[in-house]
Amino acid sequence: MTPREQPWVAEPEQTGRILVLSDNPIARAIAVIASAVGRTxxxxxxxxxxxxxxxxxxxxxxxxxxxxxxxxxxxxxxxASEAVYVAMMASRRRAEGLVAELSAEGVDTGTLHVPAGHNLGGKAPGEIALSVVAEIVAESYGRPGGPMRG
Known part of the structure; x- marks a missing residue:
């Protein structure tokens, strides 16, 4: 009998931590969802x-x-660190001032994800958190995210 091929691995690749500032409903939802996918x-x-x-x-x-x-x-x-993903929760309009301030100081904001997450359309904290964790996972595998169907 041929062994069944599973579409998952028992142990995911080792990844860095997810550091979240500050404590609010979205941050707590990120912690729950990210923990479920094996992230610290x-x-x-x-x-x-x-x-x-x-x-x-x-x-x-x-x-x-x-x-x-x-x-x-x-x-x-x-x-400036070796973090592989840096993101901020904010609308594009609200983030413009902060990004402009950092850019004026010479900070390279080209890798800053703002607004954070994939465009899933969700508005609730858990839905927003899901989009952020999905983006982090996609980035960690060098993928753009999006549907699996071709």
Whole structure:
């Protein structure tokens, strides 16, 4: 009898952590969904980036609060780090000022994902979190995301 081919692997590839600032319903949903796909998540509740938000090589950084007092510093540090994914929750309009500020300082914002996530159309925290985790997973495999059907 031929063994059945499974479309999954028992142990996913090792990946970096997902660092999320700050604690809100979207951040908590990211933690649940990302944990379900085998990712380690650190949600930093301090609005100033806290002591734990130090990206390591391979980490993903998601700023869930573009109004956090230290948002520019968090993004500056994340974009200068070896994080493989840096994103911010914000509408394009609301992010323009912050991106312009960082660009004026000479920060390369070309890899910043704003708004964070894939365009799934969801509005609820869990739906938004799903789109962000999907984008992180796609990025970690070098994929653009989108439908599997050809």
């Amino acid at each position: 998540v650190l949600v930093e509740s301090a609005d100033d980036g806290g002591p734990g938000l130090e990206p390591q090589p391979g980490d993903a950084v998601v700023l869930c609060d573009h109004d956090a007092p230290d948002a520019p510093a968090v993004l500056r540090a994340a974009l």
